[in-house]
Amino acid sequence: MPSGVAVRHVSCGDCHSCASHEKRRVWFGGAGRKRRSWRRVHQRIPTLVLEVCLQIASGANHTVALAAPSGHNQVFAWGSNAMGQLGLEDACGFSERTLPCSGSVAGLAPREGGGCEVAGEQVVRIHQADGSVRAATSMTAEQVQQAVVQGATALVLQVAEREVPKPEKQKLLRPQHVPLEVGAGEHVASSDGAVAWSSVERRWLG
Template identity: 80%
Template structure:
């Protein structure tokens, strides 16, 4: 069976399932007995199974954990799985990727850490952790190793989702314009560019900002004729070397002092390409891919590379989303933002 059109019970043998985590193509659950089961695509060893049999991952099967590990929380990404145990340790398996392929996984062996392309064996990645969340190819964790809450992140930083300023290899610049734009031309693969720099947003005549990554050169030129004041161009700074990317496979402390003042982090969340932190005073900060405004700041930047306040959302108990849209649960209400074709589902005709 390749697909199921109606819900059906997967297994009647396992009782008291406490939590389910859904990745791109695999699923984890943990039960009241602190055991973990997985099923789905086993790319990168993400299921924790060494078997190549299709049947071994078409249905839930037990995931082997180190002796004495009792799991109390699980999270899934594209090709990685995390388990937080009762001793506040984070266990990781699988791999991390970006648009160029495998970045790898940092695997601890005794006193040394080596980078493997992928691993089905769990490796201890962080201790003193109280919460962990997974994006598609990054992971964020809330830990208190020294008695106060700190945020850590690791994995791919291709869209600034780790909150580490300037580590994703590109930046943006604003090009003022009036009447017309010289050098505007079609871009291979869609959109348009000026001197090799992609047009990602337009500051329109009414003061609003709109995404422009899919607009043709003619459409952009017409917007300028109608009074657009500036174009925002994405500047490719450099190709980030793979060894530099692999340094981010180990937990990096995310700076919280940027705009956050004296706020104390209380929880964290992840969507496919974004990270969010909630603070004890109710403030929410976010970073990551923002081409469709999915961080919640409007079209301020294609990628928000450090945590910034999301003023429209406070005291969110859950935040998540796909590649182009985000949703938040706040006091029993759902807020959604991002690409209209996706986040608009559920909002009604208006």
């Protein structure tokens, strides 16, 4: 760390680390992933990425932070967004599509490793009949089909992995403001490599 920086908290992922400084600054350093091989980020001193940070927590390849750069609490996230774990509305770093449904879904099948898919695309969320949105990454094909029978209007599918352009990857290495559906939140929770904004029931960040 640079001279004079007193670290008060460290949050680690698989191949990156974030450290918060006594003056609520966040420093970031580690490695980036390209296909199946790892490449090192050639820098000796970590990069200062966020000011006025209150809490940080890391998943395997991303970090979420609660900060108040303009005097009120906001959520920021950076790192890999390959599965939408940063919670960004513009789907930067990955792609999704919405599949309207009524009564049943053709081609719904179990997915290797858990969850289910339609034509190779993972079911990640369900638009329910009451207008709410439900996470579906761990739901079985039978559970999703039952939700559709009960009136779900659409499934959100994660499009098969695409090659993300370099400028898009570089953008995601800097903290991105995450718009929340409800509340400003007060606590970051980290467990088993997953990061969630615990006080926001309808927004899963990783």
